[in-house]
Every structure is written in structure tokens, then in C-alpha cells.
Amino acid sequence: MLMSLRHKMPEQTPDERRKNFKEVTLGYTADIAKAEADRCLQCKTAPCRQGCPVEVNIPAFIKHLREDRPDQAVAEIKQKNNLPAVCGRVCPQEHQCEKLCVLAKKGQPVAIGRLERFAADYGLSCDCEPREVGAEPLGKVAIIGAGPAGLTAAGDLACLGYDVTVFEALHEPGGVLMYGIPEFRLPKSIVRKEIDGLKQLGVTIEVNAIAGKTFTIDELFEEEGFEAVFIGTGAGLPHFMDIPGENLNGVYSANEFLTRVNLMKAYQFPQSGTPVHIGKNVAVVGAGNVAMDSARTALRLGAENVYIVYRRSEAEIPARAEELEHAKEEGVQFHLLTAPVRIMGSEKGWVSGLECIRMELGEPDKSGRRRPIPVEGSEYTLDVDAVVMAIGQGPNPLVQHTTPGLEVNKNGNIIANEAGFTSKEGVFAGGDIVTGAATVILAMGAGKKAAVAIHQFLQEKHAVKE
Amino acid sequence: MYVIEKTEELSQGVKSFIVKAPRIAKKCQPGQFIILRTDEDGERIPLTIADFNRETGTITLIFQEVGCSTRQLGRLQAGQAILDVAGPLGNASHIDKFGTVVCIGGGIGVAPVYPIARAYREAGNKVVSIIGARNESLLILEKEMAAVSDILHVTTDDGSKGHKGMVIDPLKSMIAAGEKIDLVIAIGPVVMMRGVAEVTRPYGIKTIVSLNPIMVDGTGMCGGCRVSVGNTNKFACVDGPEFDAHQVDFTGLMARQRMYLEHEKEERKCGGECSCH
Ligand SMILES: Cc1cc2nc3c(=O)[nH]c(=O)nc-3n(C[C@H](O)[C@H](O)[C@H](O)COP(=O)(O)OP(=O)(O)OC[C@H]3O[C@@H](n4cnc5c(N)ncnc54)[C@H](O)[C@@H]3O)c2cc1C
Ligand SMILES: Cc1cc2nc3c(=O)[nH]c(=O)nc-3n(C[C@H](O)[C@H](O)[C@H](O)COP(=O)(O)OP(=O)(O)OC[C@H]3O[C@@H](n4cnc5c(N)ncnc54)[C@H](O)[C@@H]3O)c2cc1C
Ligand code: SF4
Ligand code: SF4
Ligand code: FES
Ligand SMILES: [Mg+2]
Numbered sequence: 001m002l003m004s005l006r007h008k009m010p011e012q013t014p015d016e017r018r019k020n021f022k023e024v025t026l027g028y029t030a031d032i033a034k035a036e037a038d039r040c041l042q043c044k045t046a047p048c049r050q051g052c053p054v055e056v057n058i059p060a061f062i063k064h065l066r067e068d069r070p071d072q073a074v075a076e077i078k079q080k081n082n083l084p085a086v087c088g089r090v091c092p093q094e095h096q097c098e099k100l101c102v103l104a105k106k107g108q109p110v111a112i113g114r115l116e117r118f119a120a121d122y123g124l125s126c127d128c129e130p131r132e133v134g135a136e137p138l139g140k141v142a143i144i145g146a147g148p149a150g151l152t153a154a155g156d157l158a159c160l161g162y163d164v165t166v167f168e169a170l171h172e173p174g175g176v177l178m179y180g181i182p183e184f185r186l187p188k189s190i191v192r193k194e195i196d197g198l199k200q201l202g203v204t205i206e207v208n209a210i211a212g213k214t215f216t217i218d219e220l221f222e223e224e225g226f227e228a229v230f231i232g233t234g235a236g237l238p239h240f241m242d243i244p245g246e247n248l249n250g251v252y253s254a255n256e257f258l259t260r261v262n263l264m265k266a267y268q269f270p271q272s273g274t275p276v277h278i279g280k281n282v283a284v285v286g287a288g289n290v291a292m293d294s295a296r297t298a299l300r301l302g303a304e305n306v307y308i309v310y311r312r313s314e315a316e317i318p319a320r321a322e323e324l325e326h327a328k329e330e331g332v333q334f335h336l337l338t339a340p341v342r343i344m345g346s347e348k349g350w351v352s353g354l355e356c357i358r359m360e361l362g363e364p365d366k367s368g369r370r371r372p373i374p375v376e377g378s379e380y381t382l383d384v385d386a387v388v389m390a391i392g393q394g395p396n397p398l399v400q401h402t403t404p405g406l407e408v409n410k411n412g413n414i415i416a417n418e419a420g421f422t423s424k425e426g427v428f429a430g431g432d433i434v435t436g437a438a439t440v441i442l443a444m445g446a447g448k449k450a451a452v453a454i455h456q457f458l459q460e461k462h463a464v465k466e
Numbered sequence: 467m468y469v470i471e472k473t474e475e476l477s478q479g480v481k482s483f484i485v486k487a488p489r490i491a492k493k494c495q496p497g498q499f500i501i502l503r504t505d506e507d508g509e510r511i512p513l514t515i516a517d518f519n520r521e522t523g524t525i526t527l528i529f530q531e532v533g534c535s536t537r538q539l540g541r542l543q544a545g546q547a548i549l550d551v552a553g554p555l556g557n558a559s560h561i562d563k564f565g566t567v568v569c570i571g572g573g574i575g576v577a578p579v580y581p582i583a584r585a586y587r588e589a590g591n592k593v594v595s596i597i598g599a600r601n602e603s604l605l606i607l608e609k610e611m612a613a614v615s616d617i618l619h620v621t622t623d624d625g626s627k628g629h630k631g632m633v634i635d636p637l638k639s640m641i642a643a644g645e646k647i648d649l650v651i652a653i654g655p656v657v658m659m660r661g662v663a664e665v666t667r668p669y670g671i672k673t674i675v676s677l678n679p680i681m682v683d684g685t686g687m688c689g690g691c692r693v694s695v696g697n698t699n700k701f702a703c704v705d706g707p708e709f710d711a712h713q714v715d716f717t718g719l720m721a722r723q724r725m726y727l728e729h730e731k732e733e734r735k736c737g738g739e740c741s742c743h
Contacts, residue, residue: 170552171503171552208550208551208553209489210553213493213553213554213555214493214552214553215489236685236687237686240692242699247694247718249725252690255688255689256682256690259683259687260682264682265507270534270729270733272509273507273509273535274510277726348721349718349721396687397686
């Protein structure tokens with residue numbers, strides 16, 4: 001058999017897109033989608049499904065696309081995945097569904113993510129009906145955090161018939177989908193559409209509501225009549241490197257840099273009130289999705305040179321393959337096997353350079369990746385005036401510190417089992433706050449499981465009462 | 467939406483708003499702050515909760531119109547609403563019975579000092595307050611401070627009211643006179659807070675300052691508010707805003723506060739009205 005190649009997705013040219021914040025990839029046309037769907041062998045065993053954390057029935061939805069039924073394709077996907085328009089765009093497919101596709105062995109796997117996105121963009125969303133006006137809800141559930149985990153749990157519980165309120169600390173729901181992942185990769189209109197869908201299901205979303213500050217979890221139970229609480233507060237605490245110069249002006253955490261630009265629209269300053277410092281030469285430390293997003297955002301803001309500084313080699317880069325590819329095409333420059341040593345500053349307290357040291361790969365470490373070791377005497381200086389630290393995030397402790405009886409692990413993540421039960425009765429948790437920074441689809445999967453567990457828990461509780 | 471129930475101009479460019487925010491009013495403690503956004507394009511700006519009323523579900527904000535966001539806020543009238551108000555943020559002041567507590571407020575810093583001074587007084591402390599401003603017309607909350615203090619000193623830079631000089635002068639006199647001081651709390655411009663820290667440091671008098679670095683979320687998510695305290699980085703919004711003055715890197719804080727000076731100038735070019743957002 002010939003090498004089977006997947007269909008390319010139309011996209012803006014690199015020259016064009018590095019000047020705007022519009023979505024880079026344009027999505028399949030109906031014809032391309034059909035042709036790509038035709039590549040699927042409709043395998044009985046569907047190995048691709050095992051690669052999907054929520055086991056979307058991939059051959060089934062692709063079959064609908066082949067036969068021109070995008071509406072049913074979406075309905076099929078939504079059985080397992082509430083946010084197909086999002087996941088089709090941001091899942092690391094090459095490590096998940098597409099990795100296990102049988103065609104991957106013979107050439108290139110079916111472009112499952114692109115087809116999922118096509119279905120979501122073109123098919124009508126076939127969600128469940130809102131609870132009838134006046135119908136008695138099954139119970140009252142609070143969701144803390146409006147990221148993918150919380151929104152998924154909220155949607156599923158509303159469909160089951162619960163009265164659901166989502167409490168979100170920021171002024172906009174969406175979590176990382178809103179404040180972290182940039183517009184050019186995930187248009188905010190898509191996220192807003194999903195959130196509007198939830199509101200139509202009767203979900204109440206209360207913004208500016210910070211659990212642990214505005215109210216505590218115990219108060220939700222004792223004073224507001226909630227019977228169960230799901231915590232999906234994410235991994236929002238930025239890590240710094242603890243190297244000299246990190247407090248200089250011009251040093252950002254990726255969270256701050258991306259929040260200023262995405263959530264606060266700093267790229268429209270002064271029409272929008274929030275400023276952002278755009279360096280001429282910008283170093284981004286790290287090479288995950290967060291780092292790629294920061295680097296490509298800096299380019300679009302007008303930086304002349306943007307460097308990715310990463311201590312391992314290209315093989316270990318954790319970002320999605322597509323993002324890495326796009327970053328390269330757009331002209332992001334890679335300093336691999338390189339670690340920052342200190343940030344140099346001007347007299348006035350601004351970044352003036354980044355001293356780096358070259359690394360070589362030694363023996364594999366606990367994660368199985370080869371450990372980078374500094375090469376003595378290889379220090380050199382990158383001429384930069386802005387540095388973005390994208391080296392990971394930890395759990396924000398606000399909720400954990402104010403919720404007695406809620407157990408956390410040594411990293412401060414909430415301990416929850418597969419189903420979402422925590423050590424505290426009636427309190428469930430899932431997503432990045434439990435697993436540490438992971439992926440959208442895993443957070444959604446956790447939200448789905450927790451909705452099931454909450455339903456079961458409340459049904460049992462009510463049965464006992466009766 | 468958070469409705470403004472009452473507005474008042476305390477002195478030139480300093481306004482006081484009473485805002486309906488029941489969840490916050492129910493929960494807040496002296497020393498805490500909120501973050502607000504006036505409208506869709508607005509910046510998230512932190513303001514201290516200068517007072518609160520749990521019965522009416524309202525909080526009081528006192529702010530100085532220094533730039534575009536505060537000026538835009540200042541244009542709002544009673545009956546209009548602020549789009550977003552999040553809080554209460556930061557840790558509450560550690561109120562306890564210490565003995566003699568000196569509460570120092572400089573300029574707009576008198577606003578956050580007021581509820582703290584009141585709480586120390588209610589906790590049974592002897593409260594000596596020192597409030598200062600550049601001149602008499604900029605002095606705020608004098609009556610209120612007098613009502614919650616055992617002794618109130620007033621200073622102005624030009625001598626138009628009270629003692630001519632700085633807020634540290636009465637503090638120095640107290641120390642020189644051998645008065646026993648158990649705690650000093652100082653809120654105001656960073657230069658003032660640093661000045662107070664230098665006065666009390668040689669005597670080992672416990673001194674607390676409330677820091678005001680540039681913030682975005684106010685929940686520990688961005689790290690923009692980081693300040694070096696005792697040589698480790700703290701996020702002022704969640705670890706503070708109050709810190710031990712003798713441990714704070716004031717020079718670093720001042721540099722970071724100036725981060726957007728050029729942007730702020732550019733923003734103000736759109737005229738006093740600043741209606742661009
Ligand atoms: C820049 C960036 C790019 C990424 N790119 C990808 C990608 O391409 N593909 C992918 O799969 N994953 C990606 N990820 C990871 C992915 O976004 C996360 O794993 C996912 O969003 C986790 O979802 P969550 O619901 O657990 O938490 P979050 O999305 O972090 O949402 C948590 C929400 O809770 C709110 N909150 C926090 N504390 C409180 C509180 N005390 N009270 C009330 N609300 C609170 C927060 O404000 C936030 O809205 C990326 C992450 C970042 C930062
Ligand atoms: C915890 C805390 C409590 C505060 N309480 C009060 C208060 O009760 N009353 C009051 O008048 N002011 C208070 N401030 C200061 C107030 O937030 C700033 O004056 C305001 O943000 C300025 O915004 P602007 O757009 O009007 O001015 P700009 O022209 O944008 O800025 C003027 C100066 O204000 C500071 N500033 C700018 N943006 C921010 C920001 N996002 N966060 C913090 N500081 C900023 C900078 O140092 C800047 O140079 C407080 C600050 C903090 C951190
Ligand atoms: S949800 Fe993600 S992993 Fe699952 S099929 Fe869709 S793109 Fe693949
Ligand atoms: S493994 Fe590949 S070819 Fe087989 S059903 Fe799944 S997507 Fe289609
Ligand atoms: S303001 Fe963002 S962490 Fe403090
Ligand atoms: Mg401003």
C-alpha cells in the first residue's frame with residue numbers, strides 16, 4: 001500500500017499571521033473533511049479510541065462525516081466530550097487518539113482532531129434540553145472554577161437536572177481557555193459560545209467570586225444550601241526559577257504576560273486600559289504549550305527577535321507538534337540545550353540581558369528523559385529586554401487553606417480518586433488542581449466523571465433521607 | 467454589576483464611593499482590598515476597603531484620581547454601577563492587644579489606615595495616629611481618625627495644617643521622649659513607608675507596612691505583584707499586603723511600580739477626559 005498522507009489544513013501564511021491575532025489554522029473545508037474522513041478504515045477494534053482519554057467513538061463520528069451528517073457527528077462526540085470545538089484545536093492528538101490510529105504505522109494517521117473540529121464548527125450542537133421551567137431540581141451543586149473541568153461538570157449536572165452555580169474568581173469564565181491560550185489558537189468566541197450553551201441549560205455563573213476569600217466551601221454547605229461542591233481551580237500558581245534578576249522590570253510569568261494580552265486585551269492598549277511591555281528581543285524560558293503561546297504572542301505584539309530557551313533537546317519538547325511547527329515557521333528562534341543562569345539588569349531596573357549556559361544530556365532521570373547537565377564555561381549572554389518564564393505552574397492554595405478536612409499531597413494538589421471523591425464528604429475535585437498542569441481533555445474527563453459521582457452521591461443521600 | 471450608592475469628593479481629586487457588594491461586605495476585615503474594573507475595556511485596579519457596613523451590604527472605597535483608570539472611576543455617579551468588584555482580597559490585619567500602637571497614614575494612605583486604627587482601638591490598644599499630606603486641602607479623614615485615636619498628630623509638608631514637616635517627625639519625637647511603642651503600622655507612598663521603617667529599625671520596634679505593587683488578578687495567579695521580603699519573593703496580593711517593614715526591599719518595589727510609566731504617559735495624552743476606554 002502507498003504511504004497514506006493526511007490532508008493539510010488551510011492556514012494563514014506565516015508572514016501574514018505573525019502580524020495578527022486571528023486564528024492561524026482555518027479549518028477543513030467540507031470537501032477536504034470528506035476526503036480525510038474517507039481515509040478512515042472504520043476499524044472494528046478502533047485502537048484510536050484507546051488513545052483518547054474520554055474514549056470518543058471516533059470511527060462512528062467519522063462515519064457520520066463521510067455521509068454528510070455533521071450534526072450527528074457532533075452529537076456522537078458530545079456523548080463523551082462536551083467541548084469538541086476546543087479539543088479538536090488543542091488536544092495533543094499526536095500523543096493520544098492519532099498516535100494509536102492504525103494508519104500511523106503505514107504513513108500518517110487520520111487527522112482525527114481536525115475532523116472533530118470540523119464537525120464541531122459545522123454541525124449544530126445537539127445538547128440536552130434545559131430543565132423545564134418550574135421543574136424541581138434534583139439538588140443544588142456548586143462548581144468552583146470555570147475552566148474546562150468545572151464547565152464540563154456543570155453542563156453534565158445541569159443535564160441531569162441539578163441546580164448548578166459556577167463560582168469563578170476572574171471576571172470571565174473559561175479558565176485557561178480564556179486567559180491563557182491565545183486567540184490565534186483558540187478564538188474566544190468559541191469558548192463564549194460553549195459558555196452561553198451552559199447558561200441556556202440553566203447553569204448560573206457567578207464571576208468575581210473567589211472561593212477561600214469571598215466565601216468558603218463550608219459556608220456554601222452551611223449557609224447557602226449547596227449539597228455538593230466540585231473544585232476545579234486548575235494549576236494557576238506561576239513558578240519562577242529563583243535566579244538573580246527575576247524581579248527586574250520586563251520579567252513576566254507566562255500567566256501574567258498571557259493574561260494581560262488575552263484576557264485584558266493589552267494588544268489594544270490604550271483603547272483597553274491594561275498595558276503590556278513588549279520587548280524588542282524577548283526570551284521565553286520553557287518549551288511547553290505555554291512557552292510557545294508566549295513566544296508567538298510576543299511576535300505578534302511586534303517583538304523583533306523571540307527566543308525559546310529550553311534546557312533539553314528538541315526530542316523532549318512537550319508542546320503540541322503543531323504549535324512547535326507553527327512557532328518555527330513564524331520565526332521563533334530556538335536555543336535548545338540551554339538554561340538561564342541569571343537575568344541582567346540596567347541601572348533603572350530593567351532587563352538588559354539573559355545569561356545562559358549550554359547543557360548536555362546525561363543519564364535518564366525519574367521522568368525517563370535524559371537529564372540535562374550544564375557544560376562548564378559555556379556561559380553566554382542573549383541580548384534581550386524582556387523575559388517570560390514559562391516553566392510550569394502549581395496549584396493555587398486559596399481553597400485548600402480555607403477548607404478544613406480537605407487533604408492535599410506534598411505538592412499542594414487536592415487528593416481525589418478516579419471518580420473525583422476527596423477526603424471531605426460532599427466535596428469533589430478534578431482537573432489540574434488534582435493532577436497538576438495537564439491537558440484540557442483530561443480536565444474535562446475529570447469533570448465528567450465527577451458529575452457522575454456527584455449524581456450518585458446525592459441520589460444515595462436523598463434515598464437515605466426518605 | 468455593583469451599584470454606587472453614594473459619592474463624595476473628600477479633597478481635590480480624592481473621592482469616596484459607597485458601593486453595594488453584599489458578599490464582600492459580609493466577609494471583609496480591616497486591611498483587605500478589592501479589585502475592580504469599571505467597564506469591558508477597563509483595567510483591573512486594586513483599592514483598599516476603607517470601610518464596610520455588614521447591614522447595608524456596602525463597602526467604602528476611597529481613591530485618588532492619579533491616572534486613566536482611577537479618573538474613569540471618578541467620573542461615575544451615584545446610581546451608576548461598576549462592572550466588576552472582586553474580593554475581599556489579601557490577608558486581614560493582625561488585630562490584637564499589643565499596648566501602644568502608632569498608626570501612620572500618608573496622603574491617600576490614611577484611607578486604609580482608618581479601619582485598622584479603629585480595629586486596634588476596639589481591641590483595647592492605645593492608638594496614637596499620625597496623618598499627613600502635602601497641604602491642608604489634601605488631608606483626608608481627619609475627623610474620622612480623631613474619633614478612633616487616643617492622640618492624633620497632623621502634619622503637612624507646607625505647614626498649612628498641623629506640624630510642618632513629615633509624618634515621621636512626631637514618631638521620632640515619641641521615640642526621643644522614651645515613649646513605649648509596641649507596634650507601628652504605616653501606609654502611604656513607598657518613600658514614606660521606607661522612611662518609617664528606617665526610623666524604627668534601630669530601636670527594633672515592630673513595624674508593619676501595607677504594600678501596593680502593580681496587580682492584575684489579586685489571587686496569586688500572575689505573580690506580577692511579587693516583592694522581595696526577607697530575601698524571598700512574596701506575592702503581595704495573597705501573602706500580604708501587610709509585611710514586616712524591616713524585611714521589605716523598598717527599592718525593588720519602587721522600581722517595579724514604575725514599570726508602565728511610559729505607557730501611562732501615552733495613555734494620558736488622550737486628554738484629561740481620557741475617554742479612549
Ligand atoms: C498558555 C497555556 C496553553 C495551553 N495549551 C494547551 C493545549 O494546547 N492543549 C491542552 O490540552 N492543554 C493546554 N494547556 C493546559 C490546559 O489549559 C489545562 O490543563 C486545563 O485548562 C485545565 O483545566 P482546569 O479546568 O483544571 O483548570 P483551569 O483551566 O486552570 O481553570 C481553573 C479556573 O478556576 C478559577 N479559580 C481558581 N481558583 C479559584 C477560586 N479560589 N475560586 C474561584 N475560582 C477559582 C480560575 O480563575 C480558572 O478560571 C495550556 C495551558 C496554558 C496555561
Ligand atoms: C493592595 C492595594 C491597595 C490600594 N488601595 C488604594 C486605595 O485605597 N486608594 C487609592 O487611591 N489607591 C490605592 N491603590 C493604588 C491604585 O491601585 C492605583 O492608584 C491605580 O491602580 C492607578 O491606576 P490608574 O490607571 O488610574 O493610574 P496609572 O496612570 O495607570 O498608574 C499610576 C500609578 O499607579 C500604580 N498602578 C498602576 N496600575 C496599577 C495596578 N493595576 N495595580 C496597582 N497599582 C497600579 C503604578 O505605580 C502607576 O505608576 C492600591 C494599590 C494596591 C496594590
Ligand atoms: S477528544 Fe482529543 S484525544 Fe479524544 S478524539 Fe478528540 S482530539 Fe482525539
Ligand atoms: S484507528 Fe484510524 S483508521 Fe482505524 S478507526 Fe480509528 S481513526 Fe479510523
Ligand atoms: S496580582 Fe497576580 S499574583 Fe498578585
Ligand atoms: Mg492604569
